Amino acid sequence: xxxxxxxxxxxxxxxxxxxxxxxxxxxxxxxxxxxxxxxxxxxxxxxxxxxxxxxxxxxxxxxxxxxxxxxxxxxxxxxxxxxxxxxxxxxxxxxxxxxxxxxxxxxxxxxxxxxxxxxxxxxxxxxxxxxxxxxxxxxxxxxx
Amino acid sequence: xxxxxxxxxxxxxxxxxxxxxxxxxxxxxxxxxxxxxxxxxxxxxxxxxxxxxxxxxxxxxxxxxxxxxxxxxxxxxxxxxxxxxxxxxxxxxxxxxxxxxxxxxxxxxxxxxxxxxxxxxxxxxxxxxxxxxxxxxxxxxxxxxxxxxxxxxxxxx
Numbered sequence: 608x609x610x611x612x613x614x615x616x617x618x619x620x621x622x623x624x625x626x627x628x629x630x631x632x633x634x635x636x637x638x639x640x641x642x643x644x645x646x647x648x649x650x651x652x653x654x655x656x657x658x659x660x661x662x663x664x665x666x667x668x669x670x671x672x673x674x675x676x677x678x679x680x681x682x683x684x685x686x687x688x689x690x691x692x693x694x695x696x697x698x699x700x701x702x703x704x705x706x707x708x709x710x711x712x713x714x715x716x717x718x719x720x721x722x723x724x725x726x727x728x729x730x731x732x733x734x735x736x737x738x739x740x741x742x743x744x745x746x747x748x749x750x751x
Numbered sequence: 752x753x754x755x756x757x758x759x760x761x762x763x764x765x766x767x768x769x770x771x772x773x774x775x776x777x778x779x780x781x782x783x784x785x786x787x788x789x790x791x792x793x794x795x796x797x798x799x800x801x802x803x804x805x806x807x808x809x810x811x812x813x814x815x816x817x818x819x820x821x822x823x824x825x826x827x828x829x830x831x832x833x834x835x836x837x838x839x840x841x842x843x844x845x846x847x848x849x850x851x852x853x854x855x856x857x858x859x860x861x862x863x864x865x866x867x868x869x870x871x872x873x874x875x876x877x878x879x880x881x882x883x884x885x886x887x888x889x890x891x892x893x894x895x896x897x898x899x900x901x902x903x904x905x906x907x908x
Contacts, residue, residue: 608846610846615837621864624829624856624857626824626858626861639811639813642791643792654864665846731832731834
């Protein structure tokens with residue numbers, strides 16, 4: 608748990624498994640490996656390659672950089688379009704795209720739109736995303 | 752062949768027979784192409800494959816022709832699930848994460864890395880017992896060390 612002055616969006620979180628002492632040891636005399644094998648070893652043991660990625664809602668848009676409603680409306684619209692392109696949000700695709708167009712064109716949140724956005728979603732990612740977008744819309748409504 | 756463009760900033764001295772200019776060092780920019788070493792080619796017998804348990808197997812031959820095989824256990828035998836709670840607080844937003852591992856996971860989750868915009872602005876990061884939430888770095892993340900600047904929750908096994 609943490610607090611921050613940033614509004615939410617979808618990012619890729621990385622998860623890594625725990626290796627026992629026995630498994631953590633790579634018994635490789637690297638000097639014996641060919642350069643090609645050595646390169647593969649480095650590629651396959653980077654943090655990104657050694658982790659399971661998962662989309663997650665996290666702080667993405669610093670509030671201090673979204674000081675006018677146009678900027679925030681564009682950020683929210685981009686986030687809605689990004690979600691619309693994900694398989695997990697396929698059932699909400701037209702709703703997300705329509706809402707993105709409206710917000711970007713009008714540069715504001717229609718009355719009650721935050722409540723509409725907060726309502727849908729059944730998976731943990733969907734629920735967190737819609738809740739986060741509703742929160743961003745509430746912030747948008749307070750901007751000049 | 753790959754060409755690597757290198758930007759070189761060279762001090763250029765004016766010619767000695769131009770006394771006025773000779774006392775002024777001027778900076779010129781010169782761009783030139785230099786050859787970069789080609790990527791290594793696999794040697795006979797070099798193979799990297801996944802075994803039935805999801806580990807990498809490196810196979811190759813030493814200079815003396817001896818066959819070698821190494822196993823690298825991957826850290827991806829986990830089934831992470833995450834639930835996020837977001838709530839407005841005065842002056843900001845509180846993010847709470849509930850991380851679980853699937854019952855069919857073959858490894859415990861050791862580390863959860865979250866890319867954070869402005870990690871220096873994260874405050875009051877807390878983690879459950881037996882987990883460790885490092886203080887995020889204070890500098891803006893750079894491409895080469897971006898994972899040092901994540902909101903990084905470590906089980907601390």
